Amino acid sequence: MxxxxxxxxxxxxxxxxxxxxxxxxxxxxxxxxxxxxxxxxxxxxxxxxxxxxxxxxxxxxxxxxxxxxxxxxxxxxxxxxxxxxxxxxxxxxxIGQAAFHLAALLGHRFSVVTTLPVSVPVIEENVAAYGFAGHCARVRASGLAVLEVEAAAPATLARLAGELAAAAAEDGVTAAVLGCAGMAALAPRLSQGSGLMLVDGVxxxxxxxxxxxxxxxxxxx
Missing domain, CATH: 3.40.50.12500 (Rossmann fold)
Structure with a gap:
C-alpha cells in the first residue's frame, strides 16, 4: 500500500x-x-x-x-x-484526527500537549468537531515554537517532559497525545518515565x- x-x-x-x-x-x-x-x-x-x-x-x-x-x-x-x-x-x-481516534479506540482519556497557545483553540475545535470532547481532558500549550520542538534541544525535551508530568498529575488521564508533527521523533525519549501512554499522530x-x-x-x- x-x-x-x-x-x-x-x-x-x-x-x-x-x-x-x-x-x-x-x-x-x-x-x-x-x-x-x-x-x-x-x-x-x-x-x-x-x-x-x-x-x-x-x-x-x-x-x-x-x-x-x-x-x-x-x-x-x-x-x-x-x-x-x-x-x-x-x-x-x-495526524491529529488519527491520534484522537487511536487514543479513544484504545480506551484512553487523554490530554494533548502542543506547542504555542495560539494552537490551542484550533485543536480544541477539532477535538469537539470529531466528537472527542468527552475523551479529552485538556489541551496544554508547552510554550515552545514548532521549530524549537523539531530541534529537540535538551531544554525543549525537559519542557515537554514537564508538561507530560503535569498532565499525569493534574488531568486524570491515562494517555497524552503529542500535539505537533515535530514531536513524532521525540516520542521514544518522552515516554520514559511519563507514566502515560503517548500517542503520536504520525x-x-x-x-x-x-x-x-x-x-x-x-x-x-
Whole structure:
C-alpha cells in the first residue's frame, strides 16, 4: 500500500523526520513524504494553516499520478483536511484526527500537549468537531515554537517532559497525545518515565491507514 505524508509546512527536515517515524511504525507500507514548499516554515495558528492550503492542493494531481492510496496531512492542526478530502482521489486523514481516534479506540482519556497557545483553540475545535470532547481532558500549550520542538534541544525535551508530568498529575488521564508533527521523533525519549501512554499522530496514521483503505475498497465493492 502506498501511503503519502504531506507536510503542510515548508520545512524539509520535518518531512524527513515524519517519514522516518512512519516507516518505522509500518514497515510493510510504501511511505512517501512530500513538502509543501508554498507553505510557511511552521504552522502556528489558523492564519498559517490557511496560508498552507493552496500549496497542499497543488500536490494532489501528482499524488493521483503516483497511485497514492491514502494521504496523511502531517500537521497536528489537520490543516486543509476538509479541502483536501473533498478534492483527493483517495482517503485522507490528519495526524491529529488519527491520534484522537487511536487514543479513544484504545480506551484512553487523554490530554494533548502542543506547542504555542495560539494552537490551542484550533485543536480544541477539532477535538469537539470529531466528537472527542468527552475523551479529552485538556489541551496544554508547552510554550515552545514548532521549530524549537523539531530541534529537540535538551531544554525543549525537559519542557515537554514537564508538561507530560503535569498532565499525569493534574488531568486524570491515562494517555497524552503529542500535539505537533515535530514531536513524532521525540516520542521514544518522552515516554520514559511519563507514566502515560503517548500517542503520536504520525505513527497513529500509519497504523490506521491500511484499515481505512481496505474499508474504502470494500464499500466501493
Amino acid at each position: 502506498r501511503l503519502l505524508y504531506i507536510n503542510p509546512n515548508s520545512t524539509v527536515s520535518m518531512t524527513e523526520a515524519v517519514v522516518e517515524v512512519a516507516r518505522a511504525s509500518a514497515p510493510g507500507l510504501d511511505v512517501l513524504g512530500w513538502t509543501n514548499h508554498d507553505g510557511p516554515p511552521a504552522i502556528q495558528g489558523p492564519e498559517d494553516g490557511a496560508a498552507a492550503v493552496a500549496g497542499i492542493l497543488k500536490l494532489l494531481p501528482k499524488a493521483r499520478a503516483e497511485a497514492v492510496e491514502c494521504i496523511v496531512l502531517a500537521c497536528f492542526d489537520d490543516t486543509g483536511l476538509a479541502e483536501v478530502r473533498a478534492a483527493a482521489h483517495c482517503p485522507v486523514i490528519g 505513527a497513529a496514521a500509519a497504523h490506521l491507514a491500511p484499515g481505512l483503505v481496505g474499508a474504502a475498497r470494500a464499500m466501493r465493492g
